[in-house]
Amino acid sequence: MSSSFDADSPSNLWEYSVSELSGSIKRTMEQTFDQVRVRGEICGYRGPHSSGHAYFGLKDERARIDAVVWKGTMGKLRFKPEEGMEVIAVGKITTFPGSSKYQIMIETLEPAGAGALMALLEERRRKLAAEGLFEESRKQLLPFMPRVIGVVTSPTGAVIRDILHRIADRFPVHVVVWPVKVQGEGSGDEVAAAIRGFNALEAGGPIAKPDVLIVARGGGSLEDLWGFNDEAVVRAAAASDIPLISAVGHETDWTLIDHAADRRAPTPTGAAEMAVPVRADLEATLSALTARLRGAAGRHMDNRRHSLRALARALPSLDQVLALPRRRFDEAASGLVRGLVSNTADKRRSFERVGAHLRPDMLAARINDRRQRLLERMVRAERNVERLIARAGTRVTSADAALRSLPVRLLSQIHRSADRLHGLSGRADAAVIAELRRARSAVTAQDRVLQSLSYQNVLARGYAIVRDADGAPVKAAAALSTGQNVALQFADGTVGAITTEGTPAKTRKRGSAEPAKQGSLF
Incomplete structure (x- = not known):
């Protein structure tokens, strides 16, 4: 120890260093308050630090104490700290020598009674309702006949069996x-992740995307159902594009997800009944509607048939329908002759009135007027021709000057074209020679292939071709008859032969020295 007792000092108090005093206070505090249970209101909470630890304070009407929740303990808490939440914390008191402060290291944390939980639940409900997450206008209608149903629940409880059944x-x-998980630490996060996961599925994927979701859990206490009051669960349910049915607890149990869901079921079995109709009832209703449709169609056809017959009886006969048009036609035909005579007389009088105005002096005046107009147009035409001739003369002069300079340009172009033609001629000769070489090589290669495949080379190796009287090759001995004239073609010529009787070559036994008689030649 660095502490000491100074005999020269006027006081007999023991002397400590700052570190010794801080360490002694720390040991005293930890031994005296090794395990304490403190009730207070959370203040100054801003969420976990980047390290995962949470630092805040606990206060009442007259005092405040610093508190810390280490990262390992934070993940085990059933209830996460929230600003203004009244809690009961269990832990140990320790000091922080660096700043001469003391704090409580919290090991467990729980709300201060059911009343605190209800107050917290009510405060959270008001907050989420103010954001519009519980509005009826946001809620969707359930599909009448879903093809796929998604269920978010525990796979081992009785709830899933009741729903499936x-x-x-x-x-x-x-x-x-x-x-x-439907209870305990992390249950709310898992439920929210499941709702988001179902919504993220693609239609037509390996896992069918549900048409409706059921979030279900059996009954329990407020603490047991607390995971479904989690803010993440409520937001995921409100943001779900798939219609969602909440079936958490019994009929008297209410959680915040019930307000955000599109429908609330009193029990998980009730959720299954909401999700799908009764097949037998649908079949019975369909049969009844089919019978009613057939009866209505029959009655409708009967009514139409009776109406058609009544209308047919009310229709007039053909003579009655044509009586009036016939009379009108007869009257029009009788008045046609009178109308033609009257029209001819009117045309004649009109012609006479027009002819009275056609006098010689009027025709002469009109001819003189037309002659004067023609003379004026001829004068204007002569002036236009003179202007056109002047313009053409100007263009001829310009063209003459251009033609005088044309031979020089033509000569230059001819020289350039000759040089270009000479170059192209050389390239053409080279191209023709190269093409002839390639063709000669190809012909030589084809000739070698032809020589290798020619039957004459086979004849040169000692073989012969048997031909019949028409010169066609004989391919089998069975095609020849006795005494038939054949020709044997060798490599150096052709020899005539006659067939004799004998046994076909294919019937000889292997190893027999007897030659085949049929098909033999001499």
Whole structure:
């Protein structure tokens, strides 16, 4: 120890260093308050630090104490700290020598009674309701006949068995179960992740996307159902594009997800009944509607048939319909002759009135007027021709000057074209020679292939071709008859032969020295 007792000092108090005094206070505090239970209101909470630890304070009406929750303990807490939440904390008191402060290291944390939980729940409900998450206008209608149902619940409880059994009884459809924890630490995060996961599925993917979701859990206390009051669960349910049914607890149990869901079921079995209709009832209703439709169609046809017959009896006969048009036609035909005579007389009088105005002096005046107009147009035409001739003369002069300079330009172009033609001629000769070489090589290669495949080379190796009287090759001995004239073609010529009787070559035994008689030649 660095502490000492100074005999020269006027006081007999023991002398400590700062570190010794701080360490002694720390040991005293930890030994005296090794395990304490403190009730207070959380203040100064800003969420976990980047290290994962949480630092805040606990206060009442007259005092405040610093508190810390280490990262390892934070993940085990059933209830996460929230600003203004009244809690009961269990832990140990320790000091921080660096700043001469003391604090409580919290090991467990719980709300201060059911009343505190209800107050917290009510405060959270008001907050989320103010954001519009519980508005009826946001809620969707459930599909009448879903093809796929997604269920978010525990895979081992009685809830999933009740839901599956009820769906199978009413209307069997495909059910996809997303297993989650429904109680304890992390249950709210798992439920929220399951809702978001179902919404993230793609239609037509390996896992069918549900048409409706059921979030279910059996009954329990407020603490047991607290995971479904989690803010993340409520937000995930409100943001779900898939219609969602909440079936948490019994009929008297209410959680915040019930307000955000599109429908609330009193029990998980009730959720299954909401999700699908009764197949037998649908079939009975369909049969009844089919019978009613057939009866209505029959009655409608009978009514139409009676109406058609009544209308047919009310229709007039053909003579009655044509009587009036016939009379009008007769009257019009009788008045046609009178109308033609009257029209001819009117045309004649009109012609006479017009002819009275056609006098010689009027015709002469009109001719003189037309002659004067023609003379004026001829004068204007002569002036236009003179202007056109002047313009053409100007263009001829310009063209003459251009033609005088044309031979020089033509000569230059001819020289350039000659040089270009000479170059192209050389390239053409080279191209023709190269093409002839390639063609000669190709012909030589084809000739070698032809020589290798020619039957004449086979004849040169000692073989012969048997031809009949028409010169066609004989391919089998069975094609020849006795005494038939054949020709044997060798490499150096052709020899005539006659066939004799004998045994076909294919009937000889292997190893026999007897030659075949049939097909033999001499």
